[in-house]
Amino acid sequence: MDSTTSGSQAHAKVPNVRALVQMLQAIKSTAKQHCTVVMGTEGLSVRWEIDSKTLQSSIFLRQEMFLEYRCPGGVRVFGLQFNHLMDTLQVFASSGHELVLKYPNANMQLECQMSEQGEGNVVNIYAQLDSQEMPIPKDLSDYWQDPSSYFLISGMLLKEMIEDLEWTAVGSNNSTVEVCMQRQPRRLLFTAQAAGSLQIEIPTGDLGGFSCAEAEVRFSYKYKNLRTALSNIPQKDTTGVNSKVSIDAQGLMKITHMVNLQHIMDQDSYMGPSAYSESQVDISRTGIVSFMMVAEDVDEADAAD
Numbered sequence: 360m361d362s363t364t365s366g367s368q369a370h371a372k373v374p375n376v377r378a379l380v381q382m383l384q385a386i387k388s389t390a391k392q393h394c395t396v397v398m399g400t401e402g403l404s405v406r407w408e409i410d411s412k413t414l415q416s417s418i419f420l421r422q423e424m425f426l427e428y429r430c431p432g433g434v435r436v437f438g439l440q441f442n443h444l445m446d447t448l449q450v451f452a453s454s455g456h457e458l459v460l461k462y463p464n465a466n467m468q469l470e471c472q473m474s475e476q477g478e479g480n481v482v483n484i485y486a487q488l489d490s491q492e493m494p495i496p497k498d499l500s501d502y503w504q505d506p507s508s509y510f511l512i513s514g515m516l517l518k519e520m521i522e523d524l525e526w527t528a529v530g531s532n533n534s535t536v537e538v539c540m541q542r543q544p545r546r547l548l549f550t551a552q553a554a555g556s557l558q559i560e561i562p563t564g565d566l567g568g569f570s571c572a573e574a575e576v577r578f579s580y581k582y583k584n585l586r587t588a589l590s591n592i593p594q595k596d597t598t599g600v601n602s603k604v605s606i607d608a609q610g611l612m613k614i615t616h617m618v619n620l621q622h623i624m625d626q627d628s629y630m631g632p633s634a635y636s637e638s639q640v641d642i643s644r645t646g647i648v649s650f651m652m653v654a655e656d657v658d659e660a661d662a663a664d
Contacts, residue, residue, distance in 0.1 A: 369398040383418060394407040403425075403428075415652075466487070504611070523559060527555045533581070600618050610653070
């Protein structure tokens with residue numbers, strides 16, 4: 360690689376690649392689809408959307424989360440096959456060492472490099488992933504219309520809720536979940552109807568915040584989209600995950616998971632997730648996982664155009 364190419368590369372050194380793997384698992388796709396990687400001055404994001412463009416997901420890691428981070432020459436945008444990216448990172452994650460990401464190399468590939476101390480020698484491990492030109496996906500949030508409603512809740516409760524509703528979707532490809540928010544008295548209900556029917560009410564005491572723009576806000580969403588957004592929340596016990604669910608005037612839903620990665624990133628002083636109180640959480644060690652989805656009773660073509 361010549362010096363000109365090297366000098367214009369985006370460069371990110373991840374202190375512990377396991378944190379990046381955990382974040383990506385939250386938007387994991389079962390299909391061999393491509394994701395869009397964006398490396399800019401503020402940090403690194405990976406974005407993915409389903410073919411119908413009615414569900415978008417992304418992760419974002421601030422530049423402060425990296426031991427080294429630079430992006431000369433402006434924003435870098437490129438596409439990677441999602442499964443190839445995940446498989447490669449999981450191989451590196453088995454060691455827990457620092458990982459360097461560089462883009463582009465001389466062949467317009469994403470280069471991954473890890474150094475390990477061997478028997479008196481330093482062993483360098485490389486992987487190169489083919490990229491393709493890919494534009495930044497049009498953001499569904501561009502269609503956001505106020506007034507909007509929202510509630511704050513722990514990731515654990517959301518995960519348990521969507522798992523409890525799963526049996527109603529057995530044998531159905533088009534099962535939906537109705538989300539209902541009521542202003543007075545405050546109520547939050549999830550109702551699924553397909554092969555069976557089940558309604559779950561979340562106690563308002565379990566909510567960290569609640570705001571309902573109308574007397575009642577009621578929209579339905581595909582169960583499989585909600586499952587994608589809620590069932591793969593990072594960290595097995597969802598410790599340190601705070602979630603915000605917002606719904607705009609037309610039913611467009613945004614789910615944001617704030618994931619505390621401090622216990623993973625600070626590997627040298629690892630004490631387990633329970634060792635950190637909220638006052639100790641560093642915002643620079645918080646990853647963001649976001650989902651945007653269109654309501655079933657909204658014209659999907661209008662939202663995707």
